[in-house]
Amino acid sequence: QSVLTQPPSVSGAPGQRVTISCTGSSSNIGAGYDVHWYQHLPGTAPKFLIYNNYNRPSGVPDRFSGSKSGTSASLVITGLQAEDEADYYCQSYDSSLSGSLFGGGTKVTVL
Amino acid sequence: QITLKESGPTLVKPTQTLTLTCTFSGFSLSSTGVGVGWIRQPPGKALQWLALIYWDDDQRYSPSLKSRLTITKDTSKNQVVLRMTNMDPVDTATYYCARRSSYCGGDCYPYWGQGTPVTVSS
Numbered sequence: 001q002s003v004l005t006q007p008p009s010v011s012g013a014p015g016q017r018v019t020i021s022c023t024g025s026s027s028n029i030g031a032g033y034d035v036h037w038y039q040h041l042p043g044t045a046p047k048f049l050i051y052n053n054y055n056r057p058s059g060v061p062d063r064f065s066g067s068k069s070g071t072s073a074s075l076v077i078t079g080l081q082a083e084d085e086a087d088y089y090c091q092s093y094d095s096s097l098s099g100s101l102f103g104g105g106t107k108v109t110v111l
Numbered sequence: 112q113i114t115l116k117e118s119g120p121t122l123v124k125p126t127q128t129l130t131l132t133c134t135f136s137g138f139s140l141s142s143t144g145v146g147v148g149w150i151r152q153p154p155g156k157a158l159q160w161l162a163l164i165y166w167d168d169d170q171r172y173s174p175s176l177k178s179r180l181t182i183t184k185d186t187s188k189n190q191v192v193l194r195m196t197n198m199d200p201v202d203t204a205t206y207y208c209a210r211r212s213s214y215c216g217g218d219c220y221p222y223w224g225q226g227t228p229v230t231v232s233s
Binding site: 033034036038040044045046048051052057089091092093097098099100101102103104105 | 148150157158159160162163171172173174207209214215216217218219220221222223224225226
C-alpha cells in the first residue's frame, strides 16, 4: 500500500528547532521521486513550502529547510515562530498509483 | 499573476453527481508541462489527491476513486471540471484545485485555489 507516513504532531518553544519526518517506500520516495512540502492553515489554501526535496520557492523564509535520504524525507523549521503553527504535508509521486500521494499531515504547535 | 478558483454546489444528496469547476487565470493549460489537479480535505483529515489533467489531455486518477471521477478541460475558457458520481457522506470535504508545475520532479502544486466546501447529506 502506497503511504507517506508523518508524525501526527510535533511541538517546540519559540526559537527552537523541530523536524517533521515523511517516510515512504520503494514506489515513491525510495524510487527517487522528489518530495515537496506544504504548509496549511485551516480555511486557507495550502502554501507551497519546499520543492524537489530541499528547494525553497521565492518568499519562503530560510528557516524552513528540507532533505531526503533513501525512503524518507524531512522538513526542518529552525528558529520556530508563533506564525509557524500550522499543519504540514509532504507530497510525492507514486509509481504504483501513477499519481500523487500526500502524507497524513503533521500539526506543529508552538508552545 | 496565477489564480485559481473553485465553484460548485455546497450541498449534494447521496447518490448524486458532484460537478466542480476550476476557473483559472495567469497561465494556459495548453502550455507544455502544465496541469491542473484536484485535491480534497475531509474535516479533520489529511489532504487527498484526486485527479490531474495535463496540457496534452492525459488524465490521472486516484485508483481508489477512479471509477467515480472524470476530469476534463476547456482550454478556451480556462476551466477544468471534475465530476464525481455516486456521492456519499464520506465525500464531505473541502475541494481544492491546484496548478501543477513542470519544474518539479514528479508533480507538485505551487498554486492553489481557496477551496470550496462540499457537504453530502440528504
